[in-house]
Amino acid sequence: MGKTFAIGIGGAAGQGVATPGDIFAKIFSRRGLHLNAYNAYQSIIRGGHTFLTIRTGPEKVTNMGDRVDLLIPLNQDAMDRHLGLLSDGSACLYNSETIKPGIAALGVQLCPLPVSKLADVTRNKVAQNTLAVGAGLSMMGIGFQALEQVLTEQFKKKGEAVVSENIGIARAGYDYAGANFQPFAWPLPMTAIRYAVLSGNIAMAMGGAAAGVKFYCAYPMSPSTGVLHWMAAHARKAGIMVRQVEDEIGVVNMAIGAAHAGVRSMCATSGGGFALMTEGLGLSAMMETPVVVIDCQRAGPSTGVPTKTEQGDLWQMLGAGFGDYPRAIAAPLDIGDCFKLIPEIFNIADRFQCPGIVLCDLLLSEGRLSIDPKDLDFAAPIDRGELITDAPATNGDGVYKRYKITESGISPRAVPGVPGHTHTAASDEHDEDGVLISDEFTNPTKRRAMMEKRMRKVTGIEAAVPPPVLWGPHDADVTLIGWGSTKGVIEEACEILTEQGIPANQLQIRWLVPLHGDAILDILKQARHTIIVENNFSGQFARYLRSETSFVPDGHIRKYDGEPFMPHHIVEAVKEQLGGKSKLSVPAHEILV
Amino acid sequence: MATALATTNHVAMSNLKGKVDPDWCPGCGDFGVLAAVQKALVDLQIPNHNVVTISGIGCSSNFPGFINTYGMHTLHGRALAVATGVKLANHELTVLVTGGDGDGFGIGGNHFVHSMRRNVDLLYIVMDNQIYGLTTGQTSPTSRLGMKTKSMPFGSVEAPVNPISLALAAGATFVARGFSAEQKHLTELIKQGIQHKGVSFLDVFSPCVTYNHDNTYQWFRPRVKKLEDEKGYDATDWMAAMGKSLLWDEEIPIGKFFERTDVPTLHGAEPVLDAGPLIHADIRIPKDVTRTFIEELM
Numbered sequence: 001m002g003k004t005f006a007i008g009i010g011g012a013a014g015q016g017v018a019t020p021g022d023i024f025a026k027i028f029s030r031r032g033l034h035l036n037a038y039n040a041y042q043s044i045i046r047g048g049h050t051f052l053t054i055r056t057g058p059e060k061v062t063n064m065g066d067r068v069d070l071l072i073p074l075n076q077d078a079m080d081r082h083l084g085l086l087s088d089g090s091a092c093l094y095n096s097e098t099i100k101p102g103i104a105a106l107g108v109q110l111c112p113l114p115v116s117k118l119a120d121v122t123r124n125k126v127a128q129n130t131l132a133v134g135a136g137l138s139m140m141g142i143g144f145q146a147l148e149q150v151l152t153e154q155f156k157k158k159g160e161a162v163v164s165e166n167i168g169i170a171r172a173g174y175d176y177a178g179a180n181f182q183p184f185a186w187p188l189p190m191t192a193i194r195y196a197v198l199s200g201n202i203a204m205a206m207g208g209a210a211a212g213v214k215f216y217c218a219y220p221m222s223p224s225t226g227v228l229h230w231m232a233a234h235a236r237k238a239g240i241m242v243r244q245v246e247d248e249i250g251v252v253n254m255a256i257g258a259a260h261a262g263v264r265s266m267c268a269t270s271g272g273g274f275a276l277m278t279e280g281l282g283l284s285a286m287m288e289t290p291v292v293v294i295d296c297q298r299a300g301p302s303t304g305v306p307t308k309t310e311q312g313d314l315w316q317m318l319g320a321g322f323g324d325y326p327r328a329i330a331a332p333l334d335i336g337d338c339f340k341l342i343p344e345i346f347n348i349a350d351r352f353q354c355p356g357i358v359l360c361d362l363l364l365s366e367g368r369l370s371i372d373p374k375d376l377d378f379a380a381p382i383d384r385g386e387l388i389t390d391a392p393a394t395n396g397d398g399v400y401k402r403y404k405i406t407e408s409g410i411s412p413r414a415v416p417g418v419p420g421h422t423h424t425a426a427s428d429e430h431d432e433d434g435v436l437i438s439d440e441f442t443n444p445t446k447r448r449a450m451m452e453k454r455m456r457k458v459t460g461i462e463a464a465v466p467p468p469v470l471w472g473p474h475d476a477d478v479t480l481i482g483w484g485s486t487k488g489v490i491e492e493a494c495e496i497l498t499e500q501g502i503p504a505n506q507l508q509i510r511w512l513v514p515l516h517g518d519a520i521l522d523i524l525k526q527a528r529h530t531i532i533v534e535n536n537f538s539g540q541f542a543r544y545l546r547s548e549t550s551f552v553p554d555g556h557i558r559k560y561d562g563e564p565f566m567p568h569h570i571v572e573a574v575k576e577q578l579g580g581k582s583k584l585s586v587p588a589h590e591i592l593v
Numbered sequence: 594m595a596t597a598l599a600t601t602n603h604v605a606m607s608n609l610k611g612k613v614d615p616d617w618c619p620g621c622g623d624f625g626v627l628a629a630v631q632k633a634l635v636d637l638q639i640p641n642h643n644v645v646t647i648s649g650i651g652c653s654s655n656f657p658g659f660i661n662t663y664g665m666h667t668l669h670g671r672a673l674a675v676a677t678g679v680k681l682a683n684h685e686l687t688v689l690v691t692g693g694d695g696d697g698f699g700i701g702g703n704h705f706v707h708s709m710r711r712n713v714d715l716l717y718i719v720m721d722n723q724i725y726g727l728t729t730g731q732t733s734p735t736s737r738l739g740m741k742t743k744s745m746p747f748g749s750v751e752a753p754v755n756p757i758s759l760a761l762a763a764g765a766t767f768v769a770r771g772f773s774a775e776q777k778h779l780t781e782l783i784k785q786g787i788q789h790k791g792v793s794f795l796d797v798f799s800p801c802v803t804y805n806h807d808n809t810y811q812w813f814r815p816r817v818k819k820l821e822d823e824k825g826y827d828a829t830d831w832m833a834a835m836g837k838s839l840l841w842d843e844e845i846p847i848g849k850f851f852e853r854t855d856v857p858t859l860h861g862a863e864p865v866l867d868a869g870p871l872i873h874a875d876i877r878i879p880k881d882v883t884r885t886f887i888e889e890l891m
Contacts, residue, residue, distance in 0.1 A: 029891065196890035206886060212876035215682055234886065238878050241681050241865050245674070246707040253671040257647075257678025260665060261686070262872045265678070283668050373891070378883040382876060389872070415872070416663035416679065416686055419642045424612075424657045424664030427650070435612050436658055436666070 001492055004057035005188060007136065008068035010078030014046040016126045017074065020133045021052045023154065025197050027137070027146045028056045029370050032191030036061035036488070037368040038564065040593035043222070043306045049077055051593045058189050061370070062334070062488030066568045069184065070139070072132045073099060081592050083108075089185060093135050093177075095128040111135065111181045118172040127169050134173030141187025144174050196373045200338040200364035201226030201268075203371075204294055207342030208266045209238050210378045213292075215258035215265040217243040217251050219273060222306045223362040224296040227268040248273040252280030252293065260289045260425065262389060262415035264346055268294035268358075271313045272303065278320040281355045285325035287425040288403070288411065288454070290349035290356065290385075292342070297361040299562045308562025309362035311484060311535040314512065314544060317357055326352060326409075326457040328465070329513040331359040331484030335369035337510070343380035348464055351385035352457045353413060359512065361535070363485045363564045388414040391421060401432040405449060409456030458514070465511050467519035472505030473498065478574055479527035481553065483509035483541050486533055486565060493570035500571075502578065509541070517549040524551060531555040531577060533570060555583045563589045604638050606631055611659035622799030622810075623653050623720050625773030630689065630718070631660060632776075633783040644687045647676045649696035652727045653720035653799065656691040670700030673708040676715050677859070683870040684860040687787060688715035695725045698734040698754050709763035709792055714858040716786040719756065720773075720799035723808045730804035740807055757838035757850055760794045761831065766856050767793035768834065769849045772817050773800070774810055778848070785849060791858050798847075813845070820848030828852050 007024060011017045021037060028035045035056040042048040053064045071092040073079035076099050083092055088107030096112030104110060113135060119127035130151075137147055147170055155163045198206075205227045208216065216235075218228040228244065235242040241258070245251055248269055255265040269277065274295045284291045297313045299305035317329050328348045332338045341358060349356035391414070402423040404411040411432075414421035423434040430436050431446050470479070472494050482490045487508045497504040507523055509515075524530055530553040532542045537560045545551050555577040559565055569587030576582055609631040617623050634644065644662035648654035650669035657664025663686075667675045676690045697705055697719045708717070724742065725731040731744035735756065739748040760768045767789040771779035779797065786793035798817070800810050820826050820837065823846075827833055834851035860866050868874065 026891075194891055196887055198890045202890070209878055209883075209886070214871045214874060214876075215678065217678075236864055237882050237885070239865060239868075239871075239874055241863065241871055243681070246703055249671065250674040250704055250707070253668065253674035254678035254681075256667075257665070257675035257680075258682035258871075259678070260675070261645075261679045261682035263682045264876075265682075279668055280671075283671075287665070287667075373887050376887050378878060378880070415683075416645045417643060417683055417872070419640070422642055422661055422663050424646075424666055426658070426664075426666035427668055428666060433612055434658075434664075436655070 001062065001495060002057055002059035003186060004055050004061055004065060005069050005140065005184070005186065006053055006055040006065050006067060007070045007072065008051060008053050008082060009072045009074065010049065010051040010082055011074030012047050012077070013041065013044055013050050015074045016129045017050045017052050019126070020072065020129050021054055023133055023147070023150050024054050025368065026150045027142065029195040029197045031142070031146065031188070032193040032195070033058060033188060034061045034195065034370045035197065035368070036063060038064040038363070039366060040563065041307050049081065049593060051078070051082070051591070056188065058191060062491050064564065064566065066566050070136055072136065074129060075099065085590060091139065091181070091184070093132045109182055111177070113173065113176065118176055119169045124165065124169065130166055130169045131173030134170035135177035135181065138174045138177040139181055139183045141183055144171065147174070193372065195370035196376060197368050197370050198335065199226055199366055199368050200332070200335045200360055201296070201366065202230050203335050203338035204268065204342055204358070204360065205230035206376060207339040209234070209240065210339070210380050211343035211346040212264050212382050213240060213266045214263040215241045215255060217245050217254050217267055219245060219248045219251050219269065221270045221273045223298055223365040224268040224270050224294065226365065227294065248276035249280070252277035252291070253283070255291050256280060256284050256289055259291050260287065260415070262387070264350070266292045266294070268296060270296050270298050271300050271316065274313065274316065274320070281321035281327070282323060282325065283427050284355040285321065285327065285454070286427050288353040288413070289425065290353055292346055292349055292356040292358065294358040294360055296365040297359065299560070305562045307362070309535060309564055310560060310562065311361055312540065313359065314540040317359055317512065318544065324451070324455060326354045326454060326461060327357060327513060328354065328461055328511070329357040329359060330511050331509070332364060333484060333487040333508055333510055335364055335367060336371050336375055338364055339376055343382065347381065347383040348461060350387070351383055351410070351464065352461050353385065353410060354457060359484060361485050386410055386412040388412055388418055388421060391418050402434050403430060403432045403450065403453070405432055405453045408460055409453050410460065462514040462516070465514050467516035468507055468509050468511070470505055470507050470523050473503045474505070476503040476505040476528065478502065478504045478529045478531060478578060479507060479524065480504060480531055480533055480570070480574070481507045481509070482533040483512065486535065489565045489567055490533055490570060492567040493574070496567055496571050497574060502574070504574070512544070515548050520545070521549050521551060529554045529578060531557055531574060533557045533565070535559050535564070555585070557585045557587070559587055561589050563591070563593065602640065604635055604640060606635055608641055609634060609661050611661055613658060615659045616655065617652060618803050620802040621652070622722060622773035622801070623656070625776055625779065626718065626720055626797055626799055627656065627659055629776055629779040629783055632780045633787065636780070637784055637787060639687050643685070644689060645679055646689045646691060647672045647679065648690070649692040649701060651693040651696045651725070653691060653693040654696055670696055671704065672696070673701065673704040673717065677708060677711070677713045680713055680715055681860060681871065683872045684714065684866060685870050690715055690717040692719060693726070694719055694721040694723060694735045695733045698756055702734070706759070706763045709760050709765040709794060711859050712766055712791045712856050714791055714860060716783070716793040716795065718783070718795045718797060721756065721796050722799050722801035722805055724801050724805040726801045726804055737807065755838060756796045758835060761835055761838060761851060765794045766791040766853045768851045769795045770847045771795060771797040772813060772847050773797055774814070775817070775847065778819060782849065789852060790854065791856055816843065816845045817847045818844055820846050820850065
């Protein structure tokens with residue numbers, strides 16, 4: 001990955017942790033630096049503790065990393081929680097008038113800011129924040145103009161006076177640091193590129209827009225609400241009908257209604273909301289009307305921990321909607337993939353006329369990543385499948401069979417409004433022309449034929465989706481297997497292990513359904529030692545893989561405390577397991593957030 | 594088997610005949626509702642391919658299979674949600690929602706309230722037989738207090754919901770009630786409901802001859818009184834409508850209770866639909882617009 005620099009900003013909700021984070025993110029991304037941001041926050045509007053980690057560097061930053069280089073505590077609580085975790089070379093910038101430092105490790109630079117001497121704190125309540133940003137940038141070796149430009153944009157709406165005031169305060173912090181503190185040993189470099197910075201939620205919303213989604217509906221639920229907010233804010237410009245409706249049951253059924261009438265429809269929720277949508281998935285599958293549903297997983301079960309991440313909904317997805325039916329389930333691997341996956345899964349859903357499920361999680365949904373704007377491709381291919389949107393006005397009624405039995409299992413789909421193709425699409429089992437089987441006193445032959453027709457689509461979906469590939473050295477001591485959002489942290493863990501003389505490679509699963517179990521087995525057969533890494537208690541993917549392939553790994557690394565993996569968690573667990581000390585490692589989270 | 598539209602594209606009753614005959618019990622009130630809907634579509638000359646009939650689950654929810662329009666036979670209680678999606682995706686379609694009292698006021702209660710307040714332009718016909726028929730005779734939200742059924746053999750201890758009052762209170766802009774045995778009257782109400790721009794709610798007494806031995810044709814006939822026959826009844830007066838909605842037992846009003854035409858339809862209130870139905874919109878967003886989306890992130 002190359003060298004990185006991480007800033008940790010901590011404080012109570014409402015104290016303004018986000019704004020300094022946004023400012024740093026803008027400065028870094030405009031400087032051509034990559035960044036990865038993770039915000040540990042609580043389900044509370046004011047108070048409590050929020051800790052934002054922004055890690056930056058000239059190469060792609062795949063996770064929050066193992067250390068904080070610059071700690072900015074905005075209150076005593078933040079100082080108390082985090083100072084002890086800093087190591088040699090790090091620094092802590094703080095308001096010396098209101099916050100007392102504890103014991104810091106050797107080599108940690110304490111940087112007290114006499115805030116009231118540098119700014120008028122009675123006028124400006126967040127002066128300490130702005131001073132810290134200025135001071136921090138000075139210590140990072142970044143020119144002041146970058147900060148001046150961002151502050152100007154940030155406060156433009158509030159008028160010239162506010163802009164100047166904030167620039168003045170930032171300058172005071174910048175200069176004070178220059179005169180009083182040691183700069184960091186590694187000044188942050190600069191490249192000519194400019195990156196876009198976005199959360200997974202925004203990436204999925206934009207991915208939907210790129211996929212031609214014209215109908216988005218939702219019920220607010222953390223951590224998926226960001227998708228609704230982007231959609232709602234951009235609805236008019238993008239030409240998308242966005243609706244907030246009465247509950248998640250309304251959401252999925254409304255999305256299916258719109259899809260049935262012929263537009264691409266999408267919705268996003270979290271585990272509890274998805275639980276309410278499961279009957280709708282069956283409707284989509286039985287009527288063969290495509291819909292894409294996003295689950296932004298959070299710690300469960302039940303209401304769980306609304307602001308913490310987990311990969312605990314896999315079995316809900318696999319079992320959602322009772323009965324056997326074709327579907328596609330994919331877990332985006334990083335925030336860029338949150339964008340890229342949406343048009344892909346829509347093409348599958350449309351071609352095979354089935355539900356598509358996106359298994360995201362809080363880590364990606366609310367994390368932020370820098371992305372090359374060129375990768376936000378609004379010209380991604382769109383394949384609507386066998387959709388009939390017009391026909392001559394005097395077609396013969398009764399000849400068209402909506403559920404025609406075909407080799408592929410796919411039947412041409414006419415939408416309402418098209419002459420000559422009237423039919424009823426039902427949630428009941430039905431014949432080729434849509435007539436309910438139960439209207440014919442049931443019929444075992446027809447029922448079997450229709451089930452087989454639908455399930456033949458599974459073969460097509462399998463062929464349309466590529467199997468996973470192994471990343472890293474082929475000759476490795478250990479193969480780490482993960483799915484979805486753990487891609488980045490496992491990637492770094494593999495780099496670290498390899499550097500330390502334990503070559504490691506990675507098999508990251510993106511498509512859960514279709515799984516391509518045979519291809520996975522072929523890869524894993526050649527592995528020396530396999531460990532499955534996931535953010536849940538019972539090893540949901542490990543159990544799924546076993547049920548599909550009989551494969552049992554050598555070990556498991558699981559984390560279910562609501563916080564994401566850090567590279568060292570995985571590195572230490574791997575060493576423990578290779579040393580024969582255990583087969584199941586559950587890393588503890590050192591940071592109290 | 595339905596016949597194709599003639600070259601003049603004139604809609605006739607034969608065009609609207611479904612692929613199969615209804616499997617309702619002989620004497621079921623739903624036959625009358627089906628005939629009235631077909632007659633209304635013929636009278637209004639709405640091409641069958643521009644009509645979507647959407648139902649939930651229940652005896653009356655089998656309706657879409659018996660009429661030659663586009664149909665969606667969806668999930669118990671969810672027809673209004675599906676229908677709202679359909680209408681917003683293509684607001685040029687005539688959307689009919691058909692179902693029963695259990696489907697609509699029990700499990701569907703939440704969607705009912707919100708659909709009524711949303712003013713989504715569709716006609717919701719509830720075939721109200723005060724019983725759950727398809728599951729063989731349980732109490733429904735409109736079953737009277739004390740009614741004995743398989744699920745409440747000692748008599749219901751719950752007062753029924755009043756669909757007319759509920760619709761009015763939720764803000765529905767067209768509220769009416771019919772009786773399946775009053776075909777002509779019902780057909781007129783259906784036509785008015787279709788033509789009303791906004792949400793039209795039509796509760797129809799549709800007796801279940803198999804399971805409801807209380808609210809039979811014989812029970813309804815002496816009680817129903819047409820509001821249209823009442824001199825001076827003003828259907829633009831919401832308070833008067835609320836008052837009428839509370840009448841039961843001795844006199845049960847049927848007809849148009851209330852209508853207002855000054856509320857924009859849901860699709861009319863959404864600027865995104867100003868350019869026309871979503872189904873016809875360009876699937877790609879112009880480059881100059883997507884560029885602004887990306888620039889916001891930089």
